[in-house]
Amino acid sequence: MLKHLHISELKTGMHVASPDIDWKTRPYLYFADEYIATEEQVQQIIAQGFQEVYIDLDKSSSSSPTTPTLSAEQELSEHKKTATPKAKTALEEELPKAVKVHGESIGYARRFMNDMRAGKVNMEDASQNMEHIMGSLERNADALLSLSRLQQTDNYTYTHCVNVCILTTMFARHLRQNDKKIFAAGLAGMFHDLGKAMVPLAILNAPRKLNDAEFAVMRSHPVLGYEQLVTVPNILPEVLMGAIQHHEKYNGTGYPHGLAGDAISNIGCMVGVADIYDALTSTRPYKTSIHPHRALGIMFEMRDKDLQHEYIAQFIRMLGIYPVGSVVEMEDGSMGVVSASNEEWPLKPVVTIVRNPDGKKIVGKKYNLAEEIHAPAIVNCMSAGMTDIDPAKALGISL
Numbered sequence: 001m002l003k004h005l006h007i008s009e010l011k012t013g014m015h016v017a018s019p020d021i022d023w024k025t026r027p028y029l030y031f032a033d034e035y036i037a038t039e040e041q042v043q044q045i046i047a048q049g050f051q052e053v054y055i056d057l058d059k060s061s062s063s064s065p066t067t068p069t070l071s072a073e074q075e076l077s078e079h080k081k082t083a084t085p086k087a088k089t090a091l092e093e094e095l096p097k098a099v100k101v102h103g104e105s106i107g108y109a110r111r112f113m114n115d116m117r118a119g120k121v122n123m124e125d126a127s128q129n130m131e132h133i134m135g136s137l138e139r140n141a142d143a144l145l146s147l148s149r150l151q152q153t154d155n156y157t158y159t160h161c162v163n164v165c166i167l168t169t170m171f172a173r174h175l176r177q178n179d180k181k182i183f184a185a186g187l188a189g190m191f192h193d194l195g196k197a198m199v200p201l202a203i204l205n206a207p208r209k210l211n212d213a214e215f216a217v218m219r220s221h222p223v224l225g226y227e228q229l230v231t232v233p234n235i236l237p238e239v240l241m242g243a244i245q246h247h248e249k250y251n252g253t254g255y256p257h258g259l260a261g262d263a264i265s266n267i268g269c270m271v272g273v274a275d276i277y278d279a280l281t282s283t284r285p286y287k288t289s290i291h292p293h294r295a296l297g298i299m300f301e302m303r304d305k306d307l308q309h310e311y312i313a314q315f316i317r318m319l320g321i322y323p324v325g326s327v328v329e330m331e332d333g334s335m336g337v338v339s340a341s342n343e344e345w346p347l348k349p350v351v352t353i354v355r356n357p358d359g360k361k362i363v364g365k366k367y368n369l370a371e372e373i374h375a376p377a378i379v380n381c382m383s384a385g386m387t388d389i390d391p392a393k394a395l396g397i398s399l
Helices: 039-047 072-080 091-117 126-150 156-174 179-191 194-198 212-218 221-229 237-245 266-281 292-301 309-319 391-395
Strands: 002-006 052-056 327-330 335-340 350-355 361-368 378-382
Touching: 091 126, 091 156, 091 179, 091 194, 126 156, 126 179, 126 391, 156 179, 156 266, 156 309, 179 237, 179 266, 194 221, 221 237, 237 266, 266 292, 266 309, 292 309, 327 350, 335 361, 335 391, 350 391
Parallel strands: none
Antiparallel strands: 002 052, 327 335, 327 378, 335 350, 350 361
């Protein structure tokens, strides 16, 4: 028998259950199957930002909550204490600046990868590049995030480095790390795949599934990157850990060292999550991209296997159930594009409507679903390829 509790009611002696509920409708529900033996476990779950939990009464030695349930207003107040700071600049204002930052970052990634192929590691412009990325994310994170999804170049390797940098920087910021740690996280994301510069291009850009011998060469890139980065004077340890650990898996089946659980560093976990998300949502010569909404669902199923539960939960919370750029259908039949995420209420982002219920194009109509009581709800999320809607155009991005 299962009992639903607010997270503040969780205590030692309870056995947490993993109910058959769609995670997309309950983003703050703690999904697990574990016995709570210590107060430290309770505090770790609360610290991760979860708001509710189900317990199995039959497996629990304690099931009577002693802490009063918080009201909905109190829940929101508690959540706001850990929520990522709101944007300081409107998306429309930040986009032109973000386009410049994104383009310069792609150029920088191209230069350092080409330098690596020539036998040297050039990190001279790394600090300035990171300052520009951090500045744009501070002003409005949705601008660079939308570009990382919608403005992809022909060369996946360079774009991937920049996208993982953006995502990892956002992740560190979301986790309320200080500026030094955010800076280090971004650098780790930027340089995580440096070793791929030493993988033959015929393998790196193969438009097909690699054979066993080729895959073995590809799997060598974390070590190759680490060996080059460790020679850089005053290299940050986070950059080294991001390079060597981003393909390790929580259950120990990753590479190159088969690390498991807490043996994987925090930055290794963060870069690993960002790396998987960008790989799933990017178009490659041998695969089409997966819609971000579906990619998050796939990643959620990887929890406690490939990915540590708390990292995937926080990553989903950061991006929102409907990431910026998602094409959505509203319950009144209109169509729109998600133009801003809402971490406080992940199911209620800001939506820019581009088609009315009759299918006619409209311009300028927006719903902030968290604030407008009578606004239609989202009923479906789909790939842009399934419609004639251009998310980039709807967001004012010139590709």
